[in-house]
Amino acid sequence: MVLQRIFRAVIMGPPGSGKGTVSARITKTFGLSHISSGDILRSNINNKTELGLLMKCCIDQGQLVPDDVMSRLILRDLRAMDHSSWLLDGFPRTVPQAEALDDAHSVDTVINLNVPFQTIKQRLTSRWTHLPTGRVYNVDFNPPKVPGLDDETGEPLVQRDDDTPHTVTLRLKAYENQTEPVLEYYRSNGVLETFTGTETNMIWPHVEAFLHKKLFSVKQKVA
Numbered sequence: 008m009v010l011q012r013i014f015r016a017v018i019m020g021p022p023g024s025g026k027g028t029v030s031a032r033i034t035k036t037f038g039l040s041h042i043s044s045g046d047i048l049r050s051n052i053n054n055k056t057e058l059g060l061l062m063k064c065c066i067d068q069g070q071l072v073p074d075d076v077m078s079r080l081i082l083r084d085l086r087a088m089d090h091s092s093w094l095l096d097g098f099p100r101t102v103p104q105a106e107a108l109d110d111a112h113s114v115d116t117v118i119n120l121n122v123p124f125q126t127i128k129q130r131l132t133s134r135w136t137h138l139p140t141g142r143v144y145n146v147d148f149n150p151p152k153v154p155g156l157d158d159e160t161g162e163p164l165v166q167r168d169d170d171t172p173h174t175v176t177l178r179l180k181a182y183e184n185q186t187e188p189v190l191e192y193y194r195s196n197g198v199l200e201t202f203t204g205t206e207t208n209m210i211w212p213h214v215e216a217f218l219h220k221k222l223f224s225v226k227q228k229v230a
């Protein structure tokens with residue numbers, strides 16, 4: 008689908024709620040560019056950049072990276088995409104980050120995946136990731152065609168260092184304390200749309216229908 012105007016969206020939800028999985032479907036269906044804060048951080052860690060080396064221990068301990076570091080990193084990438092439609096995944100995660108984003112760009116819609124914590128815990132310990140692209144697999148839900156290898160490149164998949172049961176518990180706490188207030192921030196701005204469920208395949212048709220409607224009404228307003 009070719010969009011008629013620039014459209015900017017954020018996808019939110021606790022760790023493991025399916026943000027990466029749903030983002031891949033959104034980008035494929037609607038042609039938005041996908042920017043994942045976690046993928047950017049992991050690529051820095053993998054390439055052993057100064058930032059990656061500094062932030063690795065924060066991430067492995069289930070803590071958030073400091074706001075100023077994160078906002079600078081993401082806003083710099085967004086500046087290079089001035090004329091693109093995008094979908095931000097994993098940013099903002101705190102109210103100061105949401106304010107920094109608002110100062111630079113207006114957000115058309117925020118998709119919130121509301122998935123129970125119990126469902127998430129089981130998923131994360133069986134998540135396998137292709138680090139260079141951020142493609143995710145799951146032993147039960149979407150296993151790779153060949154165990155341990157990425158479907159498209161044949162390269163090895165890894166289990167993230169922060170997907171251990173202990174670190175997942177810490178990440179969920181950080182989500183409750185620091186990220187849930189962002190939902191309130193966007194709710195009061197009138198852009199929050201929440202999708203509740205335990206299965207991505209049940210949630211996705213609703214997200215897809217919502218975005219179709221949203222993009223259609225945006226186009227009509229412009230016309």
Ligand SMILES: Nc1nc2c(ncn2[C@@H]2O[C@H](COP(=O)(O)OP(=O)(O)O)[C@@H](O)[C@H]2O)c(=O)[nH]1
Nearest residue numbers: 023024025026027028130134144145148206207
């Ligand atoms: N069992 C199951 N696993 C899922 C479902 N949706 C996504 N997953 C898997 O759950 C894990 C977390 O999903 P991901 O998209 O990475 O979530 P994120 O952390 O919010 O970006 C991955 O291993 C996915 O393959 C689902 O509906 N059921």
Ligand SMILES: Nc1ncnc2c1ncn2[C@@H]1O[C@H](COP(=O)(O)OP(=O)(O)O)[C@@H](O)[C@H]1O
Nearest residue numbers: 022023044045046066070071072077097098100
């Ligand atoms: N916007 C952000 N602010 C602070 N830390 C972040 C941000 N995005 C990602 N991180 C760090 O990277 C880790 C992994 O993030 P992400 O890949 O989005 O994973 P998930 O959604 O599965 O928790 C987070 O636990 C956190 O340490």
